[in-house]
Amino acid sequence: MTSTLAPRRRERPAVGSYLFLIVLTLAFLAPVVWALLSAFKPAPSIISAPLTFDPSTFTLANFTAMFEDVPIGRGFFNTGIVLVTKGTITLFFAPLAAYAFAKYSFVGKNLIFGAVLITLMLPTIVLIVPLLLEMKLLGWVNTYQALILPGAVDAFAIFWMRQVIAAVPDELLDAARVDGCGEFGIFTRIVLPVIRPGLAGLAVLTIMNIYNDFVWPVIVASSERMATLQVVLSTLAQNITGNRIGADYATVTGELLAASSVALVPLLVLFIALQRHFINGILAGSVKG
Template identity: 80%
Template sequence: MTATAVPTRRAHRRPLVGSNVFLLILTLAFLAPVAWALVSAFKPAAEIISDPLGLDLRGLTLDNFRGMFHDVPIGSGFLNTAVVLVIKGAITLFCAPLAAYAFAKYDFRGKNAIFGTVLLTLMLPTIVLIIPLLLEMKQLGWVNTYQALILPGSVDAFAIFWMRQVISAVPDELLDAARVDGCGEFGIFWRVVVPVIRPGLAGLAVLTIMNIYNDFVWPVVVASSSKMATLQVVLSTLAQNITGHKVGADYATVTGELLAASSIALVPLLILFIVLQKHFINGILAGSVKG
């Protein structure tokens, strides 16, 4: 029996090794441009153009970062993004699970029709909603304000659907036991449901942060003022800002400062994903449960 088991184990290991090698190659292919951008941001501007793949550790400099901070209002972009991220993310992570809890654990007239309508909004492209939302913001006097950046889309259909799938897996016996103990309906949600669905909430938090951080179309439409521009809007106008502050700025200077700004913008998301990778994967698995 032992003699026949060894070849079987080796046969199972070969596909596993092949898969790991393929995934390693794929990972390197995806990370290579990111690594090049991060390293090139520290190279002299002229060297980025003349020797893009070369690296001289003795020639590394912070000149690109100094010039970028002088020419580009990236600090205000980070601040506006942070404000929108904290407030809009908090609204999403509080209201979406509440709505999902009602759809998952309560029976009321028209529940399926209402939930179906919510899901139908997922089929609408963002570009279709921009003009109506912009007109609404103009009527409210919210153009170039935090309200316009935060409130539209703060509770989206995907977040409600995601959390409904997660909450549907919570046993009804837990909720009934809490009601017998005299716990109120919101108390049941806060003290019983929320601790159980933490993996799903963590996954939703990561996706929400990434979506808000990378959002460009809506902020560039509703926040045309440079004072209210978010980070992605600032990054989109980098070349204009650099050439506007430096008369006769050459291509190498613009490229170096672009790489410096892009590297700074990339670091927060990399740190977020590395720190919350385990929670993100667990959240994805939690959100895949059928309701």
């Protein structure tokens, strides 16, 4: 007597789940869409009719005035230098440190790794005064070194990559050693291709953190010459009123929205382009096979 098992039906998500996700998506996107649309409205209309948008009133006046009043180009330039340099340091050294913690055995490994993790619990405000005093002693205040080096290899990046590298089979590494491959060659030829999704996810997070960083840059690089994008945005209203006599609240608001829209576009494009890699990076190392 034989029996056949009916194929298991794939459960479909309930309609309520779809509705909840749609409402949640709209709640997150509504402020962003409003800011982008309002940036193209005449300044008085932003205040008098904030929830409406008339395509016939489309204007670039807010953007034109903003570029004249605010040194946002300098902010983008400084942020770009910090982003490229600091991001490169993070994505090079963090996986190397994580590889040592994940695949090597040495005296005090767990103690050192625990000390690294403890730094994750320290609030940023606790580290600001010691770091600022250190930058002053080195003569690095208002320099790129001060913006780039502190926190270039942070504990989260090491922890993230250690979890990803721990899932790499040891047999692959042993086979490479038998073939005569050196340790750094094993890392570059064997480990890096395997952990590429996790590295891409770390890259997205690193770019977002550096791009949005405000507290440390506003303290250590207070001069206009070294101001990053977020620092420029924080002083934007002051710059507008200082450069334009009689600038009213509507004018300031319009230029603020224009500057925020310009600052938002790079991150939005980056996330849309790399969202698949980001999701794969989040899942990397979560399942062992």
